[in-house]
Amino acid sequence: MGVPEPAYDPSAPEDVTILPVGSPATVRSYVRALLRRHRRTFALLIVVNSIAVIASMAGPQLLGGVVDDLAAGARELHLGRIVALFGVALLVQTVFTQQVRLRSAVLGEEILADLREDFLVRSVGLPPSVLERAGTGDLLSRITTDIDRLADAMRKAVPQLAVGLVWTVLLIGALCVTAPPLALAVLIAVPVLLTGCRWYFRRAPHAYRAEAAGYAAVAAALAETVDAGRTVEAHRLGARRIALSERRIAEWTAWERRTMWLRTVLFPAVSLSNMLIMGGVLLLGGAFVLQGWISVGQLTTGALLAQMLVEPVGLILRWYDELQVAQVSLARLVGVREIEPDSTADGRPPHGKDVRASDVRFGYHADVDVLHGVSLEVAPGSRVALVGPSGAGKSTLGRLLAGIYGPRRGAVTLGGAHLSEMPTEEVRRHVALVNQEHHVFVGSLRDNLRLARPDAQDAELWAALGAVDADGWATSLPDGLDSEVGSGGLTVTPAQAQQIALARLVLADPHTLVLDEATSLLDPRAARHLERSLAQVLEGRTVIAIAHRLHTAHDADVIAVVENGRISELGSHDALVAADGPYAALWRSWHG
Structure with missing residues (x-):
């Protein structure tokens, strides 16, 4: 009984994997490009492998000659010369076999290094909306598990497959030259x-894809649970x-069992074919000799060459099977190349600093809108607060206004230019999003700040830290701006990490800011203090604040109340309180 294909297919487009x-x-196109890039190393590997294989054939040829001489009744076999020739062939084979291993390792490491670099460069250049929707699980599994699976394939499978193919072709060629009738024995096993291979390789790729996607689903479920541990609790x-x-793990292991069962069918077929080759050579060869x-002597040489065929054929099938796993991982890594990069077309540049959303509709899934016909005008230099109940669409609207997402219908413009048609780097020069997440990267405090502006001088860095009231604790660090922070360095508190993120914002100096409760990780007293210190920095800039604390909305010029994906109220704090509508109810609830 075989293991049936699991009904659940995690590699289906509508399921977990988004990338x-x-x-x-x-x-295929990417593999061809890789081979072209390393064609010299690959060609050198083929040459040294060919020499090693040809040298390995000297033994069977010499032994076949000795057998023929004995059969002919020769009295002097010149064993000294035969031993000398065999010794030279053995020395050549040993030297070039070592070169095959060396060149294989070099080729594998070069290909793997290129693959890692290509994936990293492409991943960093992905549109922010793609990364936000994909989440951490799938991308993390590609960077870790898929790279690990490919590491063995690139270091061993690709070079060894090339070695096995050259080895097999040369051995069959030698068999045809030495004893052409014995080549028929190879055809018996074909x-x-x-x-067996056709049966296996028709089923294996899909099973391996599903297995890899299943593991990504497990990683996503575990990562999301850990990241949101406090919320879960x-x-x-x-x-x-x-x-x-547990369900994701069960689905993944079901596909693991499926791929293991497929291999239990392939390997016996390979063993049977090896037996048929040897059996065919001996039986047919005996008949041909009679x-x-x-x-x-030809039968002796042919039998030895046929025996030598077992190893390269097994090598090819073994590493080709490994390449089935690697091909899935490679497809997952190369898949990011199919994502359209941010538009670099010469769209109309912004003429002005006004931000406008016109009849915007947007959803994270097809045909399911989160925002329904939202229109909003944000005048340059004004402060707009987006308020409303949790899940109303405030953060989604903020991300559209920041150019992270493009609307499904309608338009979001900056100075009359569509944000979705502008390259990300251009958008970030004008608009910046500061959300509740913050990152402190491994490195010095100076390097962390210069992510926003690589050419910033130390005086500017200290000024940015001072603007967010972070200069006090920063000056107390052992090495000042040179102090190592992040994993393995000095520990910074969540509040200090948020201040570093806000200092980057000061250095980036965009004219429009979208703040998604940027001070949420600070305690209320510290948050109010930081917001007061930011007031000077924000002066003259357009600020769109997604307000979860209504005191943020109180000081805004315009308050937009978002409910069920629509703007239900728009006006100043006093006007909305007087109107006694949804905002007034939120305000009364906030103040008890």
Whole structure:
């Protein structure tokens, strides 16, 4: 009984994985480009391998000659010369076999290094909206698990497959030259080998893709649970998250069992084909010798060459099977190449600093809108607060106004230019999003700040830290701006990490800011203090604040109340309180 294909297919487009998987055409194109890039190293590997294989054939040829001489009744075999020739061949084979291993390792490491660099460069250049929608699980599994799987394939499978192919071709060629009739014995095993391989390779790629996607689903479930651990605990979602993780693991292991069962069918077919080759050579060779078609020496050489065929054929099938796993991982890594980069077309540049959303509709899933016909005008230099209940669409609207997402319908413009048609780097020169997340990268405090402006001088860095009231603790660091922070360095508190993020914002100096509760990780007293210190920095800039604390909205010029994906009220704080509508109810609730 076989292991049936699991009903659940995590590689299906509508399921967990959001980042695309490369098509076979994309993978083939990328592999061809890699081989062209390393054609000299690859050619050198083929040459040294060919010499090593040819040298390995000297033994069977010499032994076949000795057998023929004995059969002919020769009394002097010149064993000294034969031993000398065999010794020279063995020395050449040893030297060039070592070179094959060296050149294989060099080729594998060069290809793997290129692959890692290509993926990293392409991932960093992905549109922010793609990364936000994909989440951490799928991308993390590609960077870690898929790279690990490819590491073995690139270091061993690609070079060894090339070695095995050259080895097999040269051995079959030698067999045809030495004893052409014995080449028929190879044909006996071909139908068995082809049938087994065809059966296996028709099923294996899909199974390996599903297995890899299943692991990505497991990683996503675990990463999301860990990242949102406090929320899971607060809402007592532990049992539900554990059940989800167990279901994902069960689905993944089902595909693991499927791929293992496929291999249990392939390997016996390979073993049977090896037995058929040897059996065919001995049986047919014996008959041919009796018929006088070949000599005993030719049969001896042919049998030894046929025995030598077992290793390269097994090598090819073993590493080709590994390449099935690697091909899936490669397709997942190369898949990011199929994502359209941010538009670099020469769209109309912004003429002005006004931000406008016109009849915007947007959703994270097809045909399911989160925002429904939202229109909003933000005048240059004004302060707009987006308020409303949780899940109303405030953060989504903020991301559209910051150019992270493009609307499904309608338009979001900056100075009359469509944000979605502008390259990300151009958008960031004008508009910046500061959300509740903050990152302190491994390195010095100076390097962390210069991410926003690489040419910033130390005086400007200190001024930015001072603008967010971070200069006090920063000056107390052992090495000042040269102090190492991040993982393995000095520990910074969440509030200090948020101040570093805000200092980057000061250095970037955009004219429009979208603040998604940027001070949420500070305690209320510290948050108010930081907001007062930011007032000078924000002066003259357009500020769109997504307000979860209504005191942020109180000081805004315009307040937009977002409910169920629509703006239900628009006006100043006093006007909305007087109107006694949804905002007034929120204000009364906030003040008890």
